[in-house]
Amino acid sequence: MLLTNKNRLIEMLSAALQGLAQERGLGDAPAPRLERPKAVDHGDVACNIALQLSKAWKLNPRELAEALVKRLEQQPGYGELIASCEIAGPGFINFRLSNAAKTTVVQEVLAAGSRFGQLTPEAATVASAMIEFVSANPTGPLHVGHGRQAALGDALANLLATQGIKVHREFYYNDAGVQIANLALSVKARLNGLKPGDTTWPESAYNGEYIAEIATAFKASSEYKDDLEAIRQFAVAYLRNEQDIDLKTFGVEFDCYYLESSLYTDGSVAKIVEELQSIGKTYESEGALWLKTTDDGDDKDRVMRKSDGSFTYFVPDVAYHTSKWSRGFEKVINVQGSDHHGTIARVRSGLQGVAQKRGWDIPKTYPDYVLHKMVTVMRHGEEVKISKRAGSYVTVRDLVEWSGGVTPEMTADERELALQRGRDAVRFFLISRKADTEFVFDVDLALQQNDENPVFYVQYAHARICSILTQWGGQVSDLKDADLSLLQSKASDHLLRRLAEYPEMLTDAAADLAPHALAFYLRDLAGDFHTFYNADRVLVDDPALKLARLALLSATRQVLENGLKVLGVSAPAKM
Numbered sequence: 382m383l384l385t386n387k388n389r390l391i392e393m394l395s396a397a398l399q400g401l402a403q404e405r406g407l408g409d410a411p412a413p414r415l416e417r418p419k420a421v422d423h424g425d426v427a428c429n430i431a432l433q434l435s436k437a438w439k440l441n442p443r444e445l446a447e448a449l450v451k452r453l454e455q456q457p458g459y460g461e462l463i464a465s466c467e468i469a470g471p472g473f474i475n476f477r478l479s480n481a482a483k484t485t486v487v488q489e490v491l492a493a494g495s496r497f498g499q500l501t502p503e504a505a506t507v508a509s510a511m512i513e514f515v516s517a518n519p520t521g522p523l524h525v526g527h528g529r530q531a532a533l534g535d536a537l538a539n540l541l542a543t544q545g546i547k548v549h550r551e552f553y554y555n556d557a558g559v560q561i562a563n564l565a566l567s568v569k570a571r572l573n574g575l576k577p578g579d580t581t582w583p584e585s586a587y588n589g590e591y592i593a594e595i596a597t598a599f600k601a602s603s604e605y606k607d608d609l610e611a612i613r614q615f616a617v618a619y620l621r622n623e624q625d626i627d628l629k630t631f632g633v634e635f636d637c638y639y640l641e642s643s644l645y646t647d648g649s650v651a652k653i654v655e656e657l658q659s660i661g662k663t664y665e666s667e668g669a670l671w672l673k674t675t676d677d678g679d680d681k682d683r684v685m686r687k688s689d690g691s692f693t694y695f696v697p698d699v700a701y702h703t704s705k706w707s708r709g710f711e712k713v714i715n716v717q718g719s720d721h722h723g724t725i726a727r728v729r730s731g732l733q734g735v736a737q738k739r740g741w742d743i744p745k746t747y748p749d750y751v752l753h754k755m756v757t758v759m760r761h762g763e764e765v766k767i768s769k770r771a772g773s774y775v776t777v778r779d780l781v782e783w784s785g786g787v788t789p790e791m792t793a794d795e796r797e798l799a800l801q802r803g804r805d806a807v808r809f810f811l812i813s814r815k816a817d818t819e820f821v822f823d824v825d826l827a828l829q830q831n832d833e834n835p836v837f838y839v840q841y842a843h844a845r846i847c848s849i850l851t852q853w854g855g856q857v858s859d860l861k862d863a864d865l866s867l868l869q870s871k872a873s874d875h876l877l878r879r880l881a882e883y884p885e886m887l888t889d890a891a892a893d894l895a896p897h898a899l900a901f902y903l904r905d906l907a908g909d910f911h912t913f914y915n916a917d918r919v920l921v922d923d924p925a926l927k928l929a930r931l932a933l934l935s936a937t938r939q940v941l942e943n944g945l946k947v948l949g950v951s952a953p954a955k956m
Contacts, residue, residue: 424475442472505545699731
């Protein structure tokens with residue numbers, strides 16, 4: 382249902398309710414809400430306000446609904462918007478929109494084009510937002526878990542942008558601490574001729590073959606010298622470059638790469654600890670410094686500084702999020718693996734202490750988190766085994782190449798097309814489930830070119846419409862004058878309803894931080910199109926009817942393209 386139609390009906394209902402309340406000396410009425418009936422036969426929209434108010438107003442809900450409908454029918458423009466309404470059950474009001482009201486969505490889509498469904502900055506709930514995602518330690522390649530983060534974070538950023546919000550994408554590099562020290566130690570061991578399994582191989586070293594590749598590259602570089610710090614700097618730079626290549630292959634870009642090490646070099650970590658101590662938010666025990674996180678709902682207090690003088694991992698996180706707030710980002714969303722769940726209470730507690738010290742009004746729920754669960758990869762009908770101990774895992778690059786069917790024999794052009802197919806499949810698949818559910822990525826399914834492959838199903842709908850418009854051979858700009866009153870079939874009605882849901886679906890998905898809702902919507906829209914295409918011939922002899930159906934398909938093509946773009950997936954004209 383088109384957003385403007387919904388607002389018009391809500392305004393009419395509100396006016397009718399207010400008039401009824403004044404006439405009978407009743408209390409104030411809440412704003413009525415509309416919903417789409419589960420059964421299409423029940424109408425286009427439904428309202429249960431009579432059931433909500435019946436107890437407070439001491440009226441029979443059905444009688445209240447009847448009185449409300451009588452007043453509603455007197456509202457200006459009612460007949461233009463509503464074709465009919467009926468009272469069902471104990472007091473539900475079911476509305477059927479007029480054909481003229483339903484078909485306006487086609488004209489709106491054709492007029493707005495790529496902007497259809499988007500809000501202006503003036504209508505945004507917040508001016509700007511930061512999304513931090515991927516944020517992989519520079520200690521190894523990007524694996525499939527990082528791929529899920531990349532797909533979710535990028536789609537979420539695009540989704541918020543449709544709501545008029547200026548979005549800042551940030552990658553936080555954990556380039557300090559024990560893991561980076563272990564990376565340098567691992568490369569040094571390889572340089573010394575050791576390998577995993579050797580009796581003198583360091584227990585904390587990384588076992589992946591990429592460590593040997595770093596060692597070889599370092600030895601061949603002009604920077605080579607037998608110095609642990611030089612090894613550390615080279616290894617971090619090498620892996621950062623590899624991760625950047627993978628992100629580029631995946632079509633993901635960032636506005637800022639923030640280094641954890643900078644929080645130590647500029648004194649931010651030390652300052653945060655000092656401030657928390659100064660307000661009594663910490664205490665000493667067993668040689669360690671503890672943060673009173675139980676004051677903010679945590680199940681136990683947490684160690685900030687260990688007895689050896691080193692900080693635990695969440696302390697720089699508090700300093701980092703203090704930086705986010707001080708940079709003006711009042712809306713911050715972190716996309717992370719579900720194993721970070723325990724960090725949430727600690728970071729928020731530390732921020733509340735900083736806010737107390739500095740006089741800031743940081744919400745207790747700051748920042749927001751989108752936590753995702755693991756991805757299992759299936760290929761050739763079997764699970765791809767992953768072993769952290771052996772250093773083997775599926776990288777983002779692997780998944781894109783497998784899903785696109787990339788082979789060594791391909792030409793450069795063939796490889797680029799295959800990589801695009803792989804990117805599209807990986808992005809769509811990884812977004813197509815709620816983040817907090819485990820996901821099985823079936824590479825064999827991603828390679829299929831049939832209706833069982835969800836991304837192919839949606840892209841094929843777009844390509845098929847492009848083919849029909851090409852076969853017609855006319856100017857799409859001429860379709861704005863089509864007589865849309867001729868769209869009266871059941872299949873066209875379903876497609877019109879689905880198109881009109883797009884703007885509100887975007888708004889709800891952005892508010893819920895749920896890009897998977899857009900993937901669901903696109904599959905439903907593609908399904909409604911395929912049903913329409915099979916039921917109603919488009920290129921008919923009747924010129925007026927042909928133009929009306931072509932206008933509907935052109936609007937459908939535009940919304941498919943718009944939605945796929947938000948997900949970071951291409952909308953091919955041919956398949």
